[in-house]
Amino acid sequence: MVAENFRISQSIEEKLTSKIDTFNKALLKEFPKLKQDDVDKLRHSVAGSVNAGKQAVLDNLTILKQLQEKNDKLIAENTDLKNKLANINAQSTVVNTVQETVA
Template structure:
């Protein structure tokens, strides 16, 4: 009986060990996948937190620049100077950003800030732009008149 029992028990023990190894391998594989997914989720959360911090910093920089350029005479130079100041200040606070990332953040913040502004401000900007165009045209006409007078004076001086 020992002769029969010994190989049967050996085979049974080998089978049980094989099942345990398979179970341990399966549990190990699942654990590794879980850890990988958890790592991926943590990395995504870190990226999201980093981006939220960048947005927050960009919003603060936007407010600084907005306050600096609240009143101005020249709209085109105002916009360019505001963009330049925003880019410079943002890069001082978040130096690892690329030029494209700075541009995207500026556009994102501008869109967020401007969506809350009423049509009144848009109408006011149109009015200011129209006034600038009118003033420019008046100055051109005045320049033309002065040039004509100057030419008349030159002609009179040459005839004397």
């Protein structure tokens, strides 16, 4: 249910935080006598052992953030280059028109 509700998200952190919050709320609604600590322990148990692979996940998160930033930068550079190319093409058209008029 949690995965179904969060297929699209702006960032990895938002996605993870939203899933954790949804899991917590759903569990506390179903079992109101549980404490947040109990929910946290259960969530960790469901997801796997508490610390296993934690560093790998953080490393992957860092790599994904870097890739997102790089992608955003490349998109901006691509847009800038397209604009410059359009300006060059426009100037070239003006020069060609002037040359044809003079000739």
